[in-house]
Structure formats: structure tokens, C-alpha cells
Amino acid sequence: MIASLLRIFLLAILLASGGNALAIDAQDAFDDPVLQERYENINRELRCLVCQNQTIADSNATLAQDLRREVRDMIAAGQTDEQIRVFMIERYGDFVLYRPRMTAGNFLLWAAPVLLLVIGALVLVRVVRRRARETDSESDGPEAGQS
């Protein structure tokens, strides 16, 4: 009983510390925790183009290593997050971003949920009105339609 409780406890600790254990580099890139956090956040937003469903924070492909080095050097050189993002987009296109921007090319995709909702609402209104008219004229004779 105690042994199994202990096992669960150990498992819980392992799971809780999983976030840190997942970091791929053996050492932190920066001594400064603020810079290190920026570094990790940017890495988590950039796609590794070799292994497309991983971020460069997750991947150990050589390209991901090179891109992490590039991010580290740019942070060390005092560049802003936005400058680093632009650097990556200029080279690899919007696909490198895990959180896509709204552009002229993909505007329709962003607008689609609202657009479909509006179209659906219009169809609904039309159908309901027509049904109401039909049932009115069927059931109650001519006067009932005037309400």
C-alpha cells in the first residue's frame, strides 16, 4: 500500500517537472532568467521546417539547432522579439510562425467563422419566416395572417 502510494507520488513529481525536462538543450542559453524566458518563448512560436509539426524548441534537427543559435545570438545582440520574428518570416515565410498573422492572402480564412455564422443566421431567418407564413395561411384562414 505504502509502496504504491510512493510510486504514485514519484510519478506525480515526474509529471509536474515534465515541462523543464522537455527542454532540449543541456544548458540554458542565458544566465539572465528574463532573457532565457524570452529565448524559450520565441523558440516555442517558431516552426522547425524539417519536422513540420514541431517547434524549434521541441526539435533536435540540425536546422532547429541552427535556428535556436540564431535566436540566441539575436537576443544577445539586443534585437526585439518582433525583429526576430520578421527575420524568420523573411527567410522561411509565414509558415514558420505557429501563430499565423492575418494577411491579405488568408483574410478569408480568418473571416470565415463570422461569415458562415452570418450566412447561417440569414438562412435561418428566411426559413423561419417562410414556415411561419405557411402555417399561418394553412391553419387559420385569411384573417390570421395579419397579426
Added chain:
Amino acid sequence: MLKFIVPFGLFLLLAVFLMVGLFRDPSYVPSPLIGKPAPEFSLPSLQDAAYPVSSRELLGQPWVLNVWGTWCGGCRQEHDTLIAIARAKTVPIVGLNWKDDNALAQKWLLELGNPYAVVAEDREGRVAIDWGVYGAPETFLIGPDGVVLFKHIAPMTMEVWNKEFLPRIEAARAASGSKS
């Protein structure tokens, strides 16, 4: 009648989109560099580190940049095609040896033949990042004005060369000829 045609039309439209999507390669990422000035570089030559290879020297003519490495299977696959293309002497092929071992790369060229006018050694992979390279082999076509005209990702074949590269090279030559 309209009640039938509208949904059917929408269905057809969706079917066409899905059909097109079925035949597209999801691992292919279009390059944002097309139509933009090629990133400049100056790297040591693979054969002689004292001799720099600079992209600026290539201005004024169409040229091809081929990204390769001895660790890359597709590069071995396309090598004979590159040699055949180089033999036709249409445009200079510049090699970008990407994150490779110098001795291995030199041995590769000695054993398999050298299709390159010159090979730049990008040991650190920084120039490759500037060019948005993510998987060798990749082949770029650059116009006489230094603008990237086309990028092919995957091993080069004669079919791709004849269909995608040659017409663009001719068009670029014609355009730059009429300007001067």
C-alpha cells in the same frame, strides 16, 4: 429547383478545393525569396579556404545555387543530373556545401565528378538560413540583376530543369539584353 442547385454547387466547389489539396505536397514550403534580391554572401571556397566565393561577383548573368552535403541522400541522387546540366554550360552552377565535413566534400567531388563552377563552404549553416534553406538538396535560380527567380526543393531532374529552369533563364537573358 434553386433549392437543389445551390447546395449542389457548393458541394462541387468544396470537392474541387479538396481535390486540388489532395495532390499538393504539404511538406513543400513556398519561398518568400522569389522575386526578391538574393541574400548576399561571401564564404571560403571549399577547395581553397583562402579564396572567397562572393555572390556579388556573379551579378550580370543568370546563375544557379545548389545546396548540397555529403550527408544528404537526395544530393547523391541528383549528382549525375547536375553534371549533365553543367556539361551543357548554360549557366554556372554554384555549390553551397551545407554543414558538411570539408574532407568528405572534397572526396565526393573527386570521386563523383564536379558539376560546380565554384563551391562555397557554409560550415555554420548561416548562409543557408539567410536563403531560407530547410532541406537539401535545394536549387535556386538567380537572374542577372541578382533577383531570385525560382526555387526547386528535392533532387534536380532533367524534366524539372527543362520545364522550370531553362525557360526562365531564356526569359531573364532576353529581359536583361533588351535593357542594355
